[in-house]
Amino acid sequence: MIPEPTIKRLCSLFHLLDDLEKEGLTCCTSRELESISGIPAYTIRKDLSLLGGSGPRIKSRSAGYEISSLKEILTEALGFGELKNACIVGLGKMGQVLLQYSGFIPDEFRLVAGFDSDVNTLELLRSEIPLYPSYEITDRVKEKKIELAIISVPLSAAQLTADRLIKGGIKGIVNFTAARIQHPEDVFVRNLYVIEEFRFLSSQLYLKEDTPKE
Amino acid sequence: MIPEPTIKRLCSLFHLLDDLEKEGLTCCTSRELESISGIPAYTIRKDLSLLGGSGPRIKSRSAGYEISSLKEILTEALGFGELKNACIVGLGKMGQVLLQYSGFIPDEFRLVAGFDSDVNTLELLRSEIPLYPSYEITDRVKEKKIELAIISVPLSAAQLTADRLIKGGIKGIVNFTAARIQHPEDVFVRNLYVIEEFRFLSSQLYLKEDTPKE
DNA sequence: TAGATTGTTAATCGATTAACAATC
DNA sequence: TAGATTGTTAATCGATTAACAATC
Numbered sequence: 001m002i003p004e005p006t007i008k009r010l011c012s013l014f015h016l017l018d019d020l021e022k023e024g025l026t027c028c029t030s031r032e033l034e035s036i037s038g039i040p041a042y043t044i045r046k047d048l049s050l051l052g053g054s055g056p057r058i059k060s061r062s063a064g065y066e067i068s069s070l071k072e073i074l075t076e077a078l079g080f081g082e083l084k085n086a087c088i089v090g091l092g093k094m095g096q097v098l099l100q101y102s103g104f105i106p107d108e109f110r111l112v113a114g115f116d117s118d119v120n121t122l123e124l125l126r127s128e129i130p131l132y133p134s135y136e137i138t139d140r141v142k143e144k145k146i147e148l149a150i151i152s153v154p155l156s157a158a159q160l161t162a163d164r165l166i167k168g169g170i171k172g173i174v175n176f177t178a179a180r181i182q183h184p185e186d187v188f189v190r191n192l193y194v195i196e197e198f199r200f201l202s203s204q205l206y207l208k209e210d211t212p213k214e
Numbered sequence: 215m216i217p218e219p220t221i222k223r224l225c226s227l228f229h230l231l232d233d234l235e236k237e238g239l240t241c242c243t244s245r246e247l248e249s250i251s252g253i254p255a256y257t258i259r260k261d262l263s264l265l266g267g268s269g270p271r272i273k274s275r276s277a278g279y280e281i282s283s284l285k286e287i288l289t290e291a292l293g294f295g296e297l298k299n300a301c302i303v304g305l306g307k308m309g310q311v312l313l314q315y316s317g318f319i320p321d322e323f324r325l326v327a328g329f330d331s332d333v334n335t336l337e338l339l340r341s342e343i344p345l346y347p348s349y350e351i352t353d354r355v356k357e358k359k360i361e362l363a364i365i366s367v368p369l370s371a372a373q374l375t376a377d378r379l380i381k382g383g384i385k386g387i388v389n390f391t392a393a394r395i396q397h398p399e400d401v402f403v404r405n406l407y408v409i410e411e412f413r414f415l416s417s418q419l420y421l422k423e424d425t426p427k428e
Numbered sequence: 429t430a431g432a433t434t435g436t437t438a439a440t441c442g443a444t445t446a447a448c449a450a451t452c
Numbered sequence: 453t454a455g456a457t458t459g460t461t462a463a464t465c466g467a468t469t470a471a472c473a474a475t476c
Contacts, residue, residue: 002421003443011413016394029457037394041457042445049459063452064457079420080413097307098408103392109412147419148412172415174408178317180230180251188418190411194312194388197404198323198362199225199294201386204402205361206293207216217467243433255433256469263435277476278433433476440469451458 006047007078009039013047014074021067029064051077084109085146089137089161090153091116091125094176098150099127112144117157134161141168152176162189220261221292223253227261228288235281243278265291298323299360303351303375304367305330305339308390312364313341326358331371348375355382366390 016037020028030041037044051073075081086109088095095114104111116122117134125131132140140146141164149165151158151173158179165173172188175181181189230251234242244255251258265287289295300323302309309328318325330336331348339345346354354360355378363379365372365387372393379387386402389395395403 005443007417007421008414011410011417012394014413015392015407015410019394031457040445043443045458046444046460078413078417080416084412084416086412093307093311097311101408103409105409108416109409148415150408171419172412174411174415178229180226180233188415190415192406192408192411193229194315194364194406195317195319195323196225196229197388197406198298198300198386199228199292200222201362201388201402201404202294202298202322203221203225203292205385207221219467245433254469257467259434260436260468431476433474435474436472438469438471440467442467443465445462445464447460447462449458449460452456 002050002077006050009043009047010074010078013037013039013044014071014078014080017067017071017074021071026067027063027065028067032064048073080108083107084148085112085144086110086148086150087113087115087141087144087146088150088152089115089134089165090151090157090176091121091131092152092154095150095152096125098152099125099129109148112146113140115140117153134164137161137164138168141165141170147171148174150174150176151181155179216264216291220264223257223261224288224292227251227253227258228285228292228294231281231285231288235285240281241277241279242281246278262287294322297321298362299326299358300324300362300364301327301329301355301358301360302364302366303329303348303379304365304371304390305335305345306366306368309364309366310339312366313339313343323362326360327354329354331367348378351375351378352382355379355384361385362388364388364390365395369393 013033016033030044033039033044034041088098088111091099091114095116099111099114111129114127114129114131115134115137116131119133122131122133146168147170149170151161153161155177158175158177158181162173162181162183166183166187170187173181173183173190175189175191178193178195183189227247230247244258247253247258248255302312302325305313305328309330313325313328325343328341328343328345329348329351330345333347336345336347360382361384363384363386365375367375369391372389372391372395376387376395376397380397380401384401387395387397387404389403389405392407392409397403
């Protein structure tokens with residue numbers, strides 16, 4: 001079993017490798033990765049070792065890691081392999097931004113539906129992605145085999161939205177609202193809530209700033 | 215020193231207490247908090263005990279915690295006490311949503327500036343919050359004693375934006391872009407990046423779903 | 429007082445760091 | 453070969469859980 005902190009680091013490492021690859025790099029050492037990411041080289045190596053596999057399969061020459069094969073290994077180990085369908089519920093301003101968001105990397109995720117409770121909104125929005133009224137969520141999630149969802153509805157509608165998604169068999173939710181979503185433990189939820197991030201930052205700088213050491 | 219996992223849980227607890235208070239509740243036990251938050255009651259008690267203070271100061275009667283005083287204790291311990299100034303850099307669609315966002319609780323955070331590199335955008339937007347061109351970031355952050363910032367600029371402008379903020383003395387950044395921001399270690403950064411959250415969810419359900427136990 | 433709940437000390441568990449042998 | 457880097461085992465550290473005394 002891979003520990004959660006490791007999963008987080010590996011996800012962030014994947015992102016980093018993506019960037020390095022775009023910059024044209026093909027190789028890098030664990031020490032180089034440390035200097036960019038801040039994660040200690042031995043932690044990176046340890047994390048990678050937890051992926052198991054078959055012995056010292058990662059290295060190529062003594063020059064470090066080959067970025068493309070390292071990405072492949074992560075893809076394999078973390079299950080980024082097959083394309084996952086996703087949807088957005090709540091097409092207010094925030095939802096529209098996400099809908100048009102070009103960052104949905106086609107290799108990994110595909111946005112296959114948008115939902116809103118307001119029929120007017122649905123008619124006004126012209127999108128390449130099919131849009132549906134919110135009461136169809138459960139059925140469409142089933143029909144289109146949607147695994148991931150973004151919730152960007154008003155606070156008061158968040159739980160109802162989640163319930164519909166869950167009923168349809170959704171597996172993961174990114175929650176952009178301030179609501180704390182009640183959910184079964186086999187449904188994973190990530191909350192992206194600015195105020196909470198501000199609070200966390202406040203605590204960090206309050207607790208760590210004055211006491212640089214110890 | 216309070217461990218980081220504890221800080222996270224306490225932030226989330228604060229949010230939760232806020233909600234309970236709005237529902238009209240005044241008291242709750244650690245067990246009740248467990249059932250809502252999923253955090254074990256003994257962990258909640260342990261976390262609270264780490265706040266130090268003076269002995270068993272939290273409880274009131276045997277009925278559990280008084281929500282308002284518990285909130286006060288958290289406010290005190292985590293440094294939510296005095297109002298912090300914040301700004302938003304990048305007033306595209308995402309930035310505009312955040313600018314209008316009513317969730318900036320006046321007690322804790324005050325949005326005192328918006329920045330954009332496009333002068334047209336600045337003129338078109340009518341906002342109660344003063345708006346400035348991006349090259350003024352460093353000076354305005356100093357002048358207005360801004361401690362926290364949200365970055366919602368295009369990917370390519372993220373690092374420049376961060377550099378300007380940091381030069382002005384910013385203490386915490388919430389980064390809505392896909393960029394990995396380079397920063398000194400006394401500046402705290404939180405990345406809110408949907409794709410990375412999707413990847414994390416993918417890994418979780420890939421690694422934990424099939425193996426319910428062990 | 430008896431029952432329930434908290435706050436805290438002790439025990440367990442797991443993640444991080446260190447050390448080093450294996451590999452290029 | 454010598455130097456550098458990886459992969460892995462062992463040691464340390466810290467967080468979580470358990471147990472229980474103190475408190476209401």
